[in-house]
Amino acid sequence: MDISTIIGLILGLLSLLGGFMLEGGDMGALMIYTAAIIVFGGTFGAVIVSFPLSKLKQIPSALRMAFIEQKHNPQQAIDEIxxxxxxxxxxGVLALEQRAQDNPNPFLKEGLMMVVDGTDPELTRQILELEMDALEHEHEGYAKIFESAGGYAPTMGIIGTVLGLIHVLGNLEDPNSLGPKIAVAFAATLYGVASANVIYLPIANKIKIRSSELMNERELMLEGILALQAGENPQLIKKKLSSFLHVKNKAAQEESVVADVQES
Known part of the structure:
Protein backbone atom coordinates (compact mmCIF):
# COMPACT_ATOMS: atom_id res chain seq x y z
CA MET A 1 0.00 0.00 0.00
CA ASP A 2 1.06 3.56 -0.68
CA ILE A 3 1.18 5.02 2.81
CA SER A 4 1.17 8.62 1.56
CA THR A 5 -2.19 8.15 -0.16
CA ILE A 6 -3.73 6.58 2.93
CA ILE A 7 -2.29 9.21 5.28
CA GLY A 8 -3.40 12.02 2.99
CA LEU A 9 -6.99 10.82 2.82
CA ILE A 10 -7.20 10.21 6.57
CA LEU A 11 -5.58 13.55 7.39
CA GLY A 12 -7.83 15.44 5.01
CA LEU A 13 -11.03 13.91 6.37
CA LEU A 14 -9.95 14.18 10.00
CA SER A 15 -9.00 17.82 9.53
CA LEU A 16 -12.45 18.65 8.18
CA LEU A 17 -14.27 16.74 10.88
CA GLY A 18 -11.89 17.80 13.65
CA GLY A 19 -12.20 21.47 12.78
CA PHE A 20 -15.97 21.16 12.77
CA MET A 21 -15.96 19.45 16.15
CA LEU A 22 -13.60 22.03 17.65
CA GLU A 23 -16.06 24.73 16.70
CA GLY A 24 -18.65 22.95 18.81
CA GLY A 25 -20.33 21.12 15.97
CA ASP A 26 -22.28 17.92 16.42
CA MET A 27 -21.02 14.98 14.37
CA GLY A 28 -24.57 13.76 13.99
CA ALA A 29 -25.43 16.96 12.12
CA LEU A 30 -23.14 15.86 9.28
CA MET A 31 -24.58 12.37 8.94
CA ILE A 32 -27.38 13.17 6.51
CA TYR A 33 -28.10 10.06 4.49
CA THR A 34 -30.42 11.82 2.04
CA ALA A 35 -27.68 14.29 1.12
CA ALA A 36 -25.22 11.42 0.73
CA ILE A 37 -27.60 9.60 -1.60
CA ILE A 38 -28.05 12.68 -3.78
CA VAL A 39 -24.37 13.60 -3.97
CA PHE A 40 -22.66 10.21 -4.23
CA GLY A 41 -25.44 8.54 -6.18
CA GLY A 42 -25.68 11.47 -8.57
CA THR A 43 -21.90 11.63 -9.00
CA PHE A 44 -21.55 7.93 -9.70
CA GLY A 45 -24.49 8.07 -12.08
CA ALA A 46 -22.97 10.96 -14.03
CA VAL A 47 -19.64 9.14 -14.26
CA ILE A 48 -21.37 6.00 -15.54
CA VAL A 49 -23.13 8.05 -18.22
CA SER A 50 -19.86 9.78 -19.19
CA PHE A 51 -17.75 6.68 -19.80
CA PRO A 52 -18.32 3.43 -21.70
CA LEU A 53 -18.41 0.18 -19.76
CA SER A 54 -14.95 -0.78 -21.01
CA LYS A 55 -13.51 2.30 -19.26
CA LEU A 56 -15.53 1.81 -16.08
CA LYS A 57 -14.11 -1.70 -15.76
CA GLN A 58 -10.69 -0.07 -15.37
CA ILE A 59 -11.64 1.63 -12.09
CA PRO A 60 -10.17 -1.20 -9.95
CA SER A 61 -6.89 -0.91 -11.89
CA ALA A 62 -6.94 2.86 -11.39
CA LEU A 63 -7.46 2.46 -7.65
CA ARG A 64 -4.63 -0.06 -7.42
CA MET A 65 -2.39 2.42 -9.21
CA ALA A 66 -3.28 5.15 -6.71
CA PHE A 67 -3.19 3.08 -3.51
CA ILE A 68 -0.49 0.49 -4.20
CA GLU A 69 3.04 1.80 -4.37
CA GLN A 70 4.86 0.75 -7.50
CA LYS A 71 8.55 0.08 -7.14
CA HIS A 72 10.69 2.11 -9.53
CA ASN A 73 14.45 1.81 -9.38
CA PRO A 74 15.97 3.73 -12.31
CA GLN A 75 19.46 3.33 -10.85
CA GLN A 76 19.09 -0.44 -10.98
CA ALA A 77 17.87 -0.22 -14.58
CA ILE A 78 20.91 1.87 -15.50
CA ASP A 79 23.27 -0.60 -13.86
CA GLU A 80 21.64 -3.53 -15.69
CA ILE A 81 21.82 -1.80 -19.07
CA GLY A 92 28.32 -9.60 -29.05
CA VAL A 93 24.59 -8.99 -28.58
CA LEU A 94 23.76 -12.69 -28.92
CA ALA A 95 25.40 -13.21 -25.53
CA LEU A 96 22.51 -11.23 -24.00
CA GLU A 97 19.77 -13.62 -25.09
CA GLN A 98 19.49 -15.58 -21.86
CA ARG A 99 19.78 -12.46 -19.69
CA ALA A 100 17.08 -10.79 -21.76
CA GLN A 101 14.72 -13.74 -21.43
CA ASP A 102 15.22 -13.85 -17.66
CA ASN A 103 14.73 -10.10 -17.13
CA PRO A 104 11.69 -9.51 -14.86
CA ASN A 105 10.79 -6.16 -16.46
CA PRO A 106 8.58 -6.91 -19.51
CA PHE A 107 9.41 -3.63 -21.27
CA LEU A 108 13.17 -4.04 -20.91
CA LYS A 109 12.89 -7.72 -21.78
CA GLU A 110 11.04 -6.99 -25.01
CA GLY A 111 13.49 -4.30 -26.04
CA LEU A 112 16.51 -6.47 -25.35
CA MET A 113 15.01 -9.38 -27.28
CA MET A 114 14.54 -7.12 -30.30
CA VAL A 115 18.20 -6.14 -30.04
CA VAL A 116 19.24 -9.79 -29.84
CA ASP A 117 17.03 -10.62 -32.84
CA GLY A 118 18.72 -7.91 -34.89
CA THR A 119 15.66 -5.69 -35.30
CA ASP A 120 16.29 -2.41 -37.08
CA PRO A 121 17.02 0.33 -34.47
CA GLU A 122 14.39 2.68 -35.88
CA LEU A 123 11.77 -0.07 -35.82
CA THR A 124 12.79 -0.92 -32.25
CA ARG A 125 12.25 2.70 -31.22
CA GLN A 126 8.89 2.89 -33.00
CA ILE A 127 7.54 -0.30 -31.40
CA LEU A 128 8.62 0.62 -27.88
CA GLU A 129 7.39 4.22 -28.20
CA LEU A 130 4.00 2.97 -29.42
CA GLU A 131 3.76 0.74 -26.36
CA MET A 132 4.66 3.66 -24.10
CA ASP A 133 2.08 5.91 -25.77
CA ALA A 134 -0.60 3.25 -25.39
CA LEU A 135 0.15 2.79 -21.69
CA GLU A 136 0.26 6.54 -21.07
CA HIS A 137 -3.09 6.93 -22.82
CA GLU A 138 -4.53 4.19 -20.63
CA HIS A 139 -3.32 5.97 -17.50
CA GLU A 140 -4.82 9.24 -18.73
CA GLY A 141 -8.13 7.40 -18.96
CA TYR A 142 -7.76 6.29 -15.34
CA ALA A 143 -7.23 9.88 -14.20
CA LYS A 144 -10.08 11.28 -16.29
CA ILE A 145 -12.60 9.07 -14.50
CA PHE A 146 -11.72 10.58 -11.13
CA GLU A 147 -11.34 14.06 -12.57
CA SER A 148 -14.88 13.76 -13.91
CA ALA A 149 -16.13 12.63 -10.51
CA GLY A 150 -14.34 15.62 -8.98
CA GLY A 151 -16.13 17.91 -11.39
CA TYR A 152 -19.58 16.41 -10.92
CA ALA A 153 -19.53 16.08 -7.12
CA PRO A 154 -19.68 19.83 -6.24
CA THR A 155 -22.48 20.32 -8.76
CA MET A 156 -24.41 17.43 -7.26
CA GLY A 157 -23.86 19.03 -3.87
CA ILE A 158 -25.40 22.28 -5.08
CA ILE A 159 -28.31 20.35 -6.57
CA GLY A 160 -28.82 18.58 -3.25
CA THR A 161 -28.78 21.92 -1.41
CA VAL A 162 -31.30 23.42 -3.82
CA LEU A 163 -33.59 20.43 -3.39
CA GLY A 164 -33.27 20.78 0.39
CA LEU A 165 -34.10 24.50 0.25
CA ILE A 166 -37.11 23.81 -1.95
CA HIS A 167 -38.34 21.42 0.72
CA VAL A 168 -37.65 23.96 3.48
CA LEU A 169 -39.33 26.86 1.70
CA GLY A 170 -42.33 24.69 0.92
CA ASN A 171 -42.93 24.11 4.63
CA LEU A 172 -42.80 27.47 6.41
CA GLU A 173 -45.46 26.73 9.01
CA ASP A 174 -42.84 26.29 11.76
CA PRO A 175 -40.28 29.15 11.61
CA ASN A 176 -38.31 27.67 14.51
CA SER A 177 -37.37 24.64 12.42
CA LEU A 178 -36.02 26.65 9.48
CA GLY A 179 -32.46 26.89 10.85
CA PRO A 180 -31.89 23.14 11.33
CA LYS A 181 -33.54 22.33 8.01
CA ILE A 182 -31.40 24.81 6.12
CA ALA A 183 -28.28 23.39 7.80
CA VAL A 184 -29.31 19.92 6.64
CA ALA A 185 -29.77 21.24 3.11
CA PHE A 186 -26.24 22.63 3.02
CA ALA A 187 -24.78 19.28 4.07
CA ALA A 188 -25.10 18.22 0.43
CA THR A 189 -22.81 21.04 -0.68
CA LEU A 190 -20.31 19.97 1.97
CA TYR A 191 -20.39 16.37 0.75
CA GLY A 192 -19.89 17.40 -2.85
CA VAL A 193 -17.05 19.88 -2.36
CA ALA A 194 -15.26 17.78 0.26
CA SER A 195 -15.39 14.53 -1.71
CA ALA A 196 -14.15 16.27 -4.85
CA ASN A 197 -11.19 18.00 -3.21
CA VAL A 198 -10.19 15.37 -0.66
CA ILE A 199 -10.88 12.15 -2.58
CA TYR A 200 -11.53 12.31 -6.33
CA LEU A 201 -9.14 15.02 -7.56
CA PRO A 202 -6.21 13.95 -5.33
CA ILE A 203 -6.57 10.37 -6.57
CA ALA A 204 -6.52 11.63 -10.17
CA ASN A 205 -3.35 13.60 -9.46
CA LYS A 206 -1.70 10.60 -7.80
CA ILE A 207 -2.44 8.49 -10.89
CA LYS A 208 -0.86 11.15 -13.12
CA ILE A 209 2.26 11.26 -10.97
CA ARG A 210 2.53 7.48 -10.95
CA SER A 211 2.19 7.44 -14.74
CA SER A 212 4.84 10.13 -15.13
CA GLU A 213 7.29 8.14 -12.99
CA LEU A 214 6.68 4.99 -15.02
CA MET A 215 7.03 6.81 -18.35
CA ASN A 216 10.28 8.39 -17.22
CA GLU A 217 11.66 4.99 -16.27
CA ARG A 218 10.62 3.49 -19.59
CA GLU A 219 12.11 6.41 -21.52
CA LEU A 220 15.35 5.71 -19.68
CA MET A 221 15.16 2.04 -20.67
CA LEU A 222 14.36 2.92 -24.28
CA GLU A 223 17.39 5.19 -24.63
CA GLY A 224 19.55 2.56 -22.93
CA ILE A 225 18.35 -0.19 -25.26
CA LEU A 226 19.02 1.93 -28.35
CA ALA A 227 22.45 2.96 -27.07
CA LEU A 228 23.29 -0.68 -26.36
CA GLN A 229 22.11 -1.64 -29.83
CA ALA A 230 24.31 1.08 -31.35
CA GLY A 231 27.34 -0.33 -29.54
CA GLU A 232 28.06 2.83 -27.55
CA ASN A 233 30.64 2.91 -24.80
CA PRO A 234 29.07 1.53 -21.58
CA GLN A 235 30.32 4.42 -19.48
CA LEU A 236 28.94 6.95 -21.95
CA ILE A 237 25.64 5.10 -21.80
CA LYS A 238 25.74 5.39 -18.03
CA LYS A 239 26.38 9.12 -18.27
CA LYS A 240 23.58 9.59 -20.78
CA LEU A 241 21.05 7.68 -18.72
CA SER A 242 21.99 9.53 -15.55
CA SER A 243 20.17 12.56 -16.98
CA PHE A 244 16.90 10.77 -16.21
CA LEU A 245 17.67 10.65 -12.51
CA HIS A 246 16.57 13.23 -9.99
CA VAL A 247 18.81 16.28 -9.81
CA LYS A 248 20.02 15.48 -6.30
CA ASN A 249 21.04 11.98 -7.40
CA LYS A 250 22.63 13.10 -10.64
CA ALA A 251 25.74 14.59 -9.05
CA ALA A 252 26.55 11.36 -7.24
CA GLN A 253 25.94 9.40 -10.43
CA GLU A 254 28.32 11.61 -12.45
CA GLU A 255 31.05 11.21 -9.82
CA SER A 256 30.67 7.45 -10.16
CA VAL A 257 30.98 7.72 -13.93
CA VAL A 258 34.19 9.77 -13.69
CA ALA A 259 35.68 7.25 -11.29
CA ASP A 260 34.80 4.36 -13.61
CA VAL A 261 36.30 6.11 -16.62
CA GLN A 262 39.50 6.84 -14.74
CA GLU A 263 39.78 3.23 -13.62
CA SER A 264 39.29 2.00 -17.16
Missing part, protein backbone atom coordinates in the same frame (compact mmCIF):
# COMPACT_ATOMS: atom_id res chain seq x y z
CA UNK A 82 25.44 -0.76 -18.57
CA UNK A 83 26.38 -4.29 -17.53
CA UNK A 84 24.69 -5.75 -20.59
CA UNK A 85 26.28 -3.12 -22.84
CA UNK A 86 29.67 -4.22 -21.50
CA UNK A 87 28.89 -7.86 -22.26
CA UNK A 88 27.60 -6.96 -25.75
CA UNK A 89 30.83 -5.09 -26.61
CA UNK A 90 32.97 -8.00 -25.49
CA UNK A 91 30.94 -10.98 -26.67
Missing amino acids: VEMATIARRE
Whole structure:
Protein backbone atom coordinates (compact mmCIF):
# COMPACT_ATOMS: atom_id res chain seq x y z
CA MET A 1 0.00 0.00 0.00
CA ASP A 2 1.06 3.56 -0.68
CA ILE A 3 1.18 5.02 2.81
CA SER A 4 1.17 8.62 1.56
CA THR A 5 -2.19 8.15 -0.16
CA ILE A 6 -3.73 6.58 2.93
CA ILE A 7 -2.29 9.21 5.28
CA GLY A 8 -3.40 12.02 2.99
CA LEU A 9 -6.99 10.82 2.82
CA ILE A 10 -7.20 10.21 6.57
CA LEU A 11 -5.58 13.55 7.39
CA GLY A 12 -7.83 15.44 5.01
CA LEU A 13 -11.03 13.91 6.37
CA LEU A 14 -9.95 14.18 10.00
CA SER A 15 -9.00 17.82 9.53
CA LEU A 16 -12.45 18.65 8.18
CA LEU A 17 -14.27 16.74 10.88
CA GLY A 18 -11.89 17.80 13.65
CA GLY A 19 -12.20 21.47 12.78
CA PHE A 20 -15.97 21.16 12.77
CA MET A 21 -15.96 19.45 16.15
CA LEU A 22 -13.60 22.03 17.65
CA GLU A 23 -16.06 24.73 16.70
CA GLY A 24 -18.65 22.95 18.81
CA GLY A 25 -20.33 21.12 15.97
CA ASP A 26 -22.28 17.92 16.42
CA MET A 27 -21.02 14.98 14.37
CA GLY A 28 -24.57 13.76 13.99
CA ALA A 29 -25.43 16.96 12.12
CA LEU A 30 -23.14 15.86 9.28
CA MET A 31 -24.58 12.37 8.94
CA ILE A 32 -27.38 13.17 6.51
CA TYR A 33 -28.10 10.06 4.49
CA THR A 34 -30.42 11.82 2.04
CA ALA A 35 -27.68 14.29 1.12
CA ALA A 36 -25.22 11.42 0.73
CA ILE A 37 -27.60 9.60 -1.60
CA ILE A 38 -28.05 12.68 -3.78
CA VAL A 39 -24.37 13.60 -3.97
CA PHE A 40 -22.66 10.21 -4.23
CA GLY A 41 -25.44 8.54 -6.18
CA GLY A 42 -25.68 11.47 -8.57
CA THR A 43 -21.90 11.63 -9.00
CA PHE A 44 -21.55 7.93 -9.70
CA GLY A 45 -24.49 8.07 -12.08
CA ALA A 46 -22.97 10.96 -14.03
CA VAL A 47 -19.64 9.14 -14.26
CA ILE A 48 -21.37 6.00 -15.54
CA VAL A 49 -23.13 8.05 -18.22
CA SER A 50 -19.86 9.78 -19.19
CA PHE A 51 -17.75 6.68 -19.80
CA PRO A 52 -18.32 3.43 -21.70
CA LEU A 53 -18.41 0.18 -19.76
CA SER A 54 -14.95 -0.78 -21.01
CA LYS A 55 -13.51 2.30 -19.26
CA LEU A 56 -15.53 1.81 -16.08
CA LYS A 57 -14.11 -1.70 -15.76
CA GLN A 58 -10.69 -0.07 -15.37
CA ILE A 59 -11.64 1.63 -12.09
CA PRO A 60 -10.17 -1.20 -9.95
CA SER A 61 -6.89 -0.91 -11.89
CA ALA A 62 -6.94 2.86 -11.39
CA LEU A 63 -7.46 2.46 -7.65
CA ARG A 64 -4.63 -0.06 -7.42
CA MET A 65 -2.39 2.42 -9.21
CA ALA A 66 -3.28 5.15 -6.71
CA PHE A 67 -3.19 3.08 -3.51
CA ILE A 68 -0.49 0.49 -4.20
CA GLU A 69 3.04 1.80 -4.37
CA GLN A 70 4.86 0.75 -7.50
CA LYS A 71 8.55 0.08 -7.14
CA HIS A 72 10.69 2.11 -9.53
CA ASN A 73 14.45 1.81 -9.38
CA PRO A 74 15.97 3.73 -12.31
CA GLN A 75 19.46 3.33 -10.85
CA GLN A 76 19.09 -0.44 -10.98
CA ALA A 77 17.87 -0.22 -14.58
CA ILE A 78 20.91 1.87 -15.50
CA ASP A 79 23.27 -0.60 -13.86
CA GLU A 80 21.64 -3.53 -15.69
CA ILE A 81 21.82 -1.80 -19.07
CA VAL A 82 25.44 -0.76 -18.57
CA GLU A 83 26.38 -4.29 -17.53
CA MET A 84 24.69 -5.75 -20.59
CA ALA A 85 26.28 -3.12 -22.84
CA THR A 86 29.67 -4.22 -21.50
CA ILE A 87 28.89 -7.86 -22.26
CA ALA A 88 27.60 -6.96 -25.75
CA ARG A 89 30.83 -5.09 -26.61
CA ARG A 90 32.97 -8.00 -25.49
CA GLU A 91 30.94 -10.98 -26.67
CA GLY A 92 28.32 -9.60 -29.05
CA VAL A 93 24.59 -8.99 -28.58
CA LEU A 94 23.76 -12.69 -28.92
CA ALA A 95 25.40 -13.21 -25.53
CA LEU A 96 22.51 -11.23 -24.00
CA GLU A 97 19.77 -13.62 -25.09
CA GLN A 98 19.49 -15.58 -21.86
CA ARG A 99 19.78 -12.46 -19.69
CA ALA A 100 17.08 -10.79 -21.76
CA GLN A 101 14.72 -13.74 -21.43
CA ASP A 102 15.22 -13.85 -17.66
CA ASN A 103 14.73 -10.10 -17.13
CA PRO A 104 11.69 -9.51 -14.86
CA ASN A 105 10.79 -6.16 -16.46
CA PRO A 106 8.58 -6.91 -19.51
CA PHE A 107 9.41 -3.63 -21.27
CA LEU A 108 13.17 -4.04 -20.91
CA LYS A 109 12.89 -7.72 -21.78
CA GLU A 110 11.04 -6.99 -25.01
CA GLY A 111 13.49 -4.30 -26.04
CA LEU A 112 16.51 -6.47 -25.35
CA MET A 113 15.01 -9.38 -27.28
CA MET A 114 14.54 -7.12 -30.30
CA VAL A 115 18.20 -6.14 -30.04
CA VAL A 116 19.24 -9.79 -29.84
CA ASP A 117 17.03 -10.62 -32.84
CA GLY A 118 18.72 -7.91 -34.89
CA THR A 119 15.66 -5.69 -35.30
CA ASP A 120 16.29 -2.41 -37.08
CA PRO A 121 17.02 0.33 -34.47
CA GLU A 122 14.39 2.68 -35.88
CA LEU A 123 11.77 -0.07 -35.82
CA THR A 124 12.79 -0.92 -32.25
CA ARG A 125 12.25 2.70 -31.22
CA GLN A 126 8.89 2.89 -33.00
CA ILE A 127 7.54 -0.30 -31.40
CA LEU A 128 8.62 0.62 -27.88
CA GLU A 129 7.39 4.22 -28.20
CA LEU A 130 4.00 2.97 -29.42
CA GLU A 131 3.76 0.74 -26.36
CA MET A 132 4.66 3.66 -24.10
CA ASP A 133 2.08 5.91 -25.77
CA ALA A 134 -0.60 3.25 -25.39
CA LEU A 135 0.15 2.79 -21.69
CA GLU A 136 0.26 6.54 -21.07
CA HIS A 137 -3.09 6.93 -22.82
CA GLU A 138 -4.53 4.19 -20.63
CA HIS A 139 -3.32 5.97 -17.50
CA GLU A 140 -4.82 9.24 -18.73
CA GLY A 141 -8.13 7.40 -18.96
CA TYR A 142 -7.76 6.29 -15.34
CA ALA A 143 -7.23 9.88 -14.20
CA LYS A 144 -10.08 11.28 -16.29
CA ILE A 145 -12.60 9.07 -14.50
CA PHE A 146 -11.72 10.58 -11.13
CA GLU A 147 -11.34 14.06 -12.57
CA SER A 148 -14.88 13.76 -13.91
CA ALA A 149 -16.13 12.63 -10.51
CA GLY A 150 -14.34 15.62 -8.98
CA GLY A 151 -16.13 17.91 -11.39
CA TYR A 152 -19.58 16.41 -10.92
CA ALA A 153 -19.53 16.08 -7.12
CA PRO A 154 -19.68 19.83 -6.24
CA THR A 155 -22.48 20.32 -8.76
CA MET A 156 -24.41 17.43 -7.26
CA GLY A 157 -23.86 19.03 -3.87
CA ILE A 158 -25.40 22.28 -5.08
CA ILE A 159 -28.31 20.35 -6.57
CA GLY A 160 -28.82 18.58 -3.25
CA THR A 161 -28.78 21.92 -1.41
CA VAL A 162 -31.30 23.42 -3.82
CA LEU A 163 -33.59 20.43 -3.39
CA GLY A 164 -33.27 20.78 0.39
CA LEU A 165 -34.10 24.50 0.25
CA ILE A 166 -37.11 23.81 -1.95
CA HIS A 167 -38.34 21.42 0.72
CA VAL A 168 -37.65 23.96 3.48
CA LEU A 169 -39.33 26.86 1.70
CA GLY A 170 -42.33 24.69 0.92
CA ASN A 171 -42.93 24.11 4.63
CA LEU A 172 -42.80 27.47 6.41
CA GLU A 173 -45.46 26.73 9.01
CA ASP A 174 -42.84 26.29 11.76
CA PRO A 175 -40.28 29.15 11.61
CA ASN A 176 -38.31 27.67 14.51
CA SER A 177 -37.37 24.64 12.42
CA LEU A 178 -36.02 26.65 9.48
CA GLY A 179 -32.46 26.89 10.85
CA PRO A 180 -31.89 23.14 11.33
CA LYS A 181 -33.54 22.33 8.01
CA ILE A 182 -31.40 24.81 6.12
CA ALA A 183 -28.28 23.39 7.80
CA VAL A 184 -29.31 19.92 6.64
CA ALA A 185 -29.77 21.24 3.11
CA PHE A 186 -26.24 22.63 3.02
CA ALA A 187 -24.78 19.28 4.07
CA ALA A 188 -25.10 18.22 0.43
CA THR A 189 -22.81 21.04 -0.68
CA LEU A 190 -20.31 19.97 1.97
CA TYR A 191 -20.39 16.37 0.75
CA GLY A 192 -19.89 17.40 -2.85
CA VAL A 193 -17.05 19.88 -2.36
CA ALA A 194 -15.26 17.78 0.26
CA SER A 195 -15.39 14.53 -1.71
CA ALA A 196 -14.15 16.27 -4.85
CA ASN A 197 -11.19 18.00 -3.21
CA VAL A 198 -10.19 15.37 -0.66
CA ILE A 199 -10.88 12.15 -2.58
CA TYR A 200 -11.53 12.31 -6.33
CA LEU A 201 -9.14 15.02 -7.56
CA PRO A 202 -6.21 13.95 -5.33
CA ILE A 203 -6.57 10.37 -6.57
CA ALA A 204 -6.52 11.63 -10.17
CA ASN A 205 -3.35 13.60 -9.46
CA LYS A 206 -1.70 10.60 -7.80
CA ILE A 207 -2.44 8.49 -10.89
CA LYS A 208 -0.86 11.15 -13.12
CA ILE A 209 2.26 11.26 -10.97
CA ARG A 210 2.53 7.48 -10.95
CA SER A 211 2.19 7.44 -14.74
CA SER A 212 4.84 10.13 -15.13
CA GLU A 213 7.29 8.14 -12.99
CA LEU A 214 6.68 4.99 -15.02
CA MET A 215 7.03 6.81 -18.35
CA ASN A 216 10.28 8.39 -17.22
CA GLU A 217 11.66 4.99 -16.27
CA ARG A 218 10.62 3.49 -19.59
CA GLU A 219 12.11 6.41 -21.52
CA LEU A 220 15.35 5.71 -19.68
CA MET A 221 15.16 2.04 -20.67
CA LEU A 222 14.36 2.92 -24.28
CA GLU A 223 17.39 5.19 -24.63
CA GLY A 224 19.55 2.56 -22.93
CA ILE A 225 18.35 -0.19 -25.26
CA LEU A 226 19.02 1.93 -28.35
CA ALA A 227 22.45 2.96 -27.07
CA LEU A 228 23.29 -0.68 -26.36
CA GLN A 229 22.11 -1.64 -29.83
CA ALA A 230 24.31 1.08 -31.35
CA GLY A 231 27.34 -0.33 -29.54
CA GLU A 232 28.06 2.83 -27.55
CA ASN A 233 30.64 2.91 -24.80
CA PRO A 234 29.07 1.53 -21.58
CA GLN A 235 30.32 4.42 -19.48
CA LEU A 236 28.94 6.95 -21.95
CA ILE A 237 25.64 5.10 -21.80
CA LYS A 238 25.74 5.39 -18.03
CA LYS A 239 26.38 9.12 -18.27
CA LYS A 240 23.58 9.59 -20.78
CA LEU A 241 21.05 7.68 -18.72
CA SER A 242 21.99 9.53 -15.55
CA SER A 243 20.17 12.56 -16.98
CA PHE A 244 16.90 10.77 -16.21
CA LEU A 245 17.67 10.65 -12.51
CA HIS A 246 16.57 13.23 -9.99
CA VAL A 247 18.81 16.28 -9.81
CA LYS A 248 20.02 15.48 -6.30
CA ASN A 249 21.04 11.98 -7.40
CA LYS A 250 22.63 13.10 -10.64
CA ALA A 251 25.74 14.59 -9.05
CA ALA A 252 26.55 11.36 -7.24
CA GLN A 253 25.94 9.40 -10.43
CA GLU A 254 28.32 11.61 -12.45
CA GLU A 255 31.05 11.21 -9.82
CA SER A 256 30.67 7.45 -10.16
CA VAL A 257 30.98 7.72 -13.93
CA VAL A 258 34.19 9.77 -13.69
CA ALA A 259 35.68 7.25 -11.29
CA ASP A 260 34.80 4.36 -13.61
CA VAL A 261 36.30 6.11 -16.62
CA GLN A 262 39.50 6.84 -14.74
CA GLU A 263 39.78 3.23 -13.62
CA SER A 264 39.29 2.00 -17.16
